[in-house]
Amino acid sequence: MLRFETAGESHGECLAATLTGLPAGIPVSSEYLDRQLWRRQQGYGRGGRMKIETDRVHIISGVRHSQTIGSPIAILIENKDWKNWSATLPVDSKDGETGKEKPVHRPRPGHADLAGAIKYNFPEARYVLERASARETTARVALGALAKTFLREFGIEVLSHVIRVGPVRLERAAEWEEIVALSERDEVLLGCVDAEAERRMKEAVDYAYRTGDTVGGVFEVVAHGVPAGLGSHIAWDTRLDGRLAQAIVSIQAVKGVEIGAAEEGSCSYGSAVQDTIHYDKPQREFHRGSNRAGGLEGGITNGQDILVRGFLKPISTLRRPLESVDLPTRDPALAAYERSDVAVVPAAGVIGEAMVALVLGQALLEKFGGDSLGETRRNYDGYIAQVKSY
Numbered sequence: 001m002l003r004f005e006t007a008g009e010s011h012g013e014c015l016a017a018t019l020t021g022l023p024a025g026i027p028v029s030s031e032y033l034d035r036q037l038w039r040r041q042q043g044y045g046r047g048g049r050m051k052i053e054t055d056r057v058h059i060i061s062g063v064r065h066s067q068t069i070g071s072p073i074a075i076l077i078e079n080k081d082w083k084n085w086s087a088t089l090p091v092d093s094k095d096g097e098t099g100k101e102k103p104v105h106r107p108r109p110g111h112a113d114l115a116g117a118i119k120y121n122f123p124e125a126r127y128v129l130e131r132a133s134a135r136e137t138t139a140r141v142a143l144g145a146l147a148k149t150f151l152r153e154f155g156i157e158v159l160s161h162v163i164r165v166g167p168v169r170l171e172r173a174a175e176w177e178e179i180v181a182l183s184e185r186d187e188v189l190l191g192c193v194d195a196e197a198e199r200r201m202k203e204a205v206d207y208a209y210r211t212g213d214t215v216g217g218v219f220e221v222v223a224h225g226v227p228a229g230l231g232s233h234i235a236w237d238t239r240l241d242g243r244l245a246q247a248i249v250s251i252q253a254v255k256g257v258e259i260g261a262a263e264e265g266s267c268s269y270g271s272a273v274q275d276t277i278h279y280d281k282p283q284r285e286f287h288r289g290s291n292r293a294g295g296l297e298g299g300i301t302n303g304q305d306i307l308v309r310g311f312l313k314p315i316s317t318l319r320r321p322l323e324s325v326d327l328p329t330r331d332p333a334l335a336a337y338e339r340s341d342v343a344v345v346p347a348a349g350v351i352g353e354a355m356v357a358l359v360l361g362q363a364l365l366e367k368f369g370g371d372s373l374g375e376t377r378r379n380y381d382g383y384i385a386q387v388k389s390y
């Protein structure tokens with residue numbers, strides 16, 4: 001089974017991640033992984049931190065001669081900002097050395113600051129925010145890129161695009177080819193397939209900049225080429241829709257998830273929502289009249305594109321800080337401000353891709369297994385032949 005874990009703090013020396021369970025023999029390119037890390041760093045509205053960091057993977061195990069070897073893959077990603085923080089957050093305590101700490105005494109509403117400080121019994125929130133920060137998602141994107149590499153061997157591609165920034169939405173459906181072209185761009189504005197909608201999205205971010213505010217939005221992850229039959233209806237925790245929902249909501253600042261046209265469906269009648277079933281006798285193939293279910297029925301993939309949307313709240317750290325409390329005195333105080341992004345929707349989409357790829361990679365291995373890519377492929381091909389002759 002595919003398992004993954006991340007470690008590392010926002011201003012620590014590096015991020016670390018492990019992925020265990022990928023079969024041997026999958027071609028791996030560090031360049032492709034770095035490209036995904038680059039995509040996570042882009043987007044209009046990012047803060048100063050992204051100018052400091054140029055994220056690169058350092059693979060230390062599990063890949064030899066550009067192929068997986070079946071053993072756990074371990075990755076390190078350096079935090080360039082560490083040199084500015086090594087005196088503030090040293091691993092070993094040097095007796096008597098004080099004065100370099102950067103305590104966070106005025107917890108920021110919408111962050112883990114206060115809840116985390118209370119839970120871990122810290123007098124202030126520095127250690128909490130170091131781990132709660134979305135810097136951690138750099139490690140997820142690196143692992144997700146490995147999962148994407150694996151899925152590609154089976155013709156499955158996972159990409160994302162932005163469909164809303166604040167009040168501005170993309171008012172039309174995006175074609176798969178447009179989403180692919182978007183992912184190949186070397187300049188990322190707001191990750192929207194429609195130039196006019198993207199221009200208005202930029203205006204929404206500019207408004208947030210001007211007013212010391214922040215803005216959220218919605219991204220859509222599309223998984224293309226997924227065979228029917230991943231996930232299962234048989235138990236609550238085998239349903240793939242539930243597993244994808246958890247993966248998406250686990251992303252920092254994502255507060256809602258939608259599979260297919262869930263929101264629109266909830267205020268329509270059933271006859272307008274379900275995807276009709278048709279059969280092409282000469283081709284011996286089922287097909288659907290639409291894809292409002294987002295590629296999942298009964299928690300099982302149905303062969304259509306998987307469509308999962310993540311709803312991001314606006315970034316919590318504000319240049320015009322909200323009311324909070326000073327922890328040492330318990331007096332009213334304005335929340336702390338630490339260098340921050342204003343809008344992160346395209347980056348969150350790239351993280352969403354990583355999470356969807358990891359969940360699909362797990363589901364694919366659950367169904368087809370295999371210690372080597374060849375073994376997984378034989379199992380996969382046998383199943384596809386069975387589906388074709390159904």
Ligand SMILES: Cc1cc2nc3c(=O)[nH]c(=O)nc-3n(C[C@H](O)[C@H](O)[C@H](O)COP(=O)(O)O)c2cc1C
Nearest residue numbers: 111112132133134252253316317340341344347348
């Ligand atoms: C790509 C990305 C970048 C983020 N950057 C910031 C940031 O610069 N400042 C900030 O206050 N929150 C940022 N966030 C959101 C916080 O990490 C998140 O709101 C916080 O950890 C609390 O978690 P919650 O909102 O999920 O409850 C970012 C989120 C993502 C996905």
